[in-house]
Amino acid sequence: MKVALIGLGTTGKIVAEFLFQKQVLSLVLCRKNSSAAAGKDLGEVLHRPYMAVPVETTDNLEEKLTKYKPDILIDFSSPAFLREHLTTLARCNVNVVTAVTGYTQMDIRRVKVLARKRKIGVVLAPNITRGVNVTLLMAQIAAILQPDYDFQVIDENHRNKKDSPSGTAEKIAAAIMKGLGTPHGDERQVPIYSIRAGDITGRHRVMACGPYDQIEITHTAFSRKAYAEGAYQAAGFILAKTGLYEMKDVYGFSNYSGERTCEVAESTPAHVYA
Structure with missing residues (x-):
């Protein structure tokens, strides 16, 4: 599994280190013309030794996705990224885990429709732990x-x-x-x-x-590593899947029926929002 990450805020940096330690991180993206990290090695950004993970802007995104060939993109940036680039990600067959909050109902409907039509997988994960x-x-x-x-x-x-x-x-x-x-x-x-x-x-x-x-x-949450661990699990889950999912699918909680028996079914396949 090869993972690209966008978002190098406080949490994003911890996620980047976690993914690097798991040996799956191949590319970090940042917003165009707004980050001092652009063009650097991730190690320099994190004040670590050379990590051989480039930090690139989202300019010419399709070209960069074609070059680095990630399977999954993990998003810790803002709703604007997916609004602007979801079609490009689908065209490059890159599945998505987005831990971003602030999506509108219209955003979610668009993701659902595009995931189904373009046959990509998306985990919508504002509640990622x-x-x-x-x-x-x-x-x-x-x-x-x-x-x-x-x-x-x-x-x-x-x-x-x-x-x-x-x-x-x-x-x-x-x-x-x-x-x-x-x-x-x-x-x-x-x-x-x-x-x-x-x-x-x-x-x-x-x-x-x-x-x-x-x-x-x-x-x-005692540590932001909880978010990193959740993102990594979601990436492994969505690999080679299609449709729109939530974290309850990733963790196997989607079988809970909500009935007054309060029992969790064990044999029903995970629900897919597609």
Whole structure:
């Protein structure tokens, strides 16, 4: 498996090192005309010895994809990259793992249609860590079992995180709404409270409050390596696949039915959003 990476922010640099250690990283991309890293070896950017991984701009992207021939592109940049370059990636038969938040419903529909028509695989992964996906299931189960409780989501992240609430917080709220079902799912909204402070790596809490007690579900990321590990697993999963997937497919959680039995099926194939 050969992987290209775009996005060399705080998390992206950790992802780059992780992928390099796994011996799968062949190319790093950066935004054209806006990065001092362009034209350098990744080792120089990360203040490491020579790594033999070039950092290239997205100018003439098709030419660079043809030259380096990555199987997968992992995206830790912004929604603008996929909006602009998804067609080029499809033309070059490059599958995608995007850990970016902030996509609109129109963006997601476009990705779904293009993945199906061009026969490429895309993992849409705003919630890229395994722990967050366990939290999603736990939140949904709590809503199924305690539909009369008041649910809230607290979303804590570092001060430079642009989206508020985060895509993960919105996914948790959606999981709760699914657990509540109809008519509650149509009538009740789950409040999300966002905190942006310091260098919080990522913490999401679900509070479910009844008249006499409270349930709290918390996921805390101690290290950004959790995102790198999730991205690497997603890349291995999407290799040679087609269609649109989520991280619940990568982790094998997609068989959860959401019914009141709270059982996870074991034999049904992973659901494909295509």
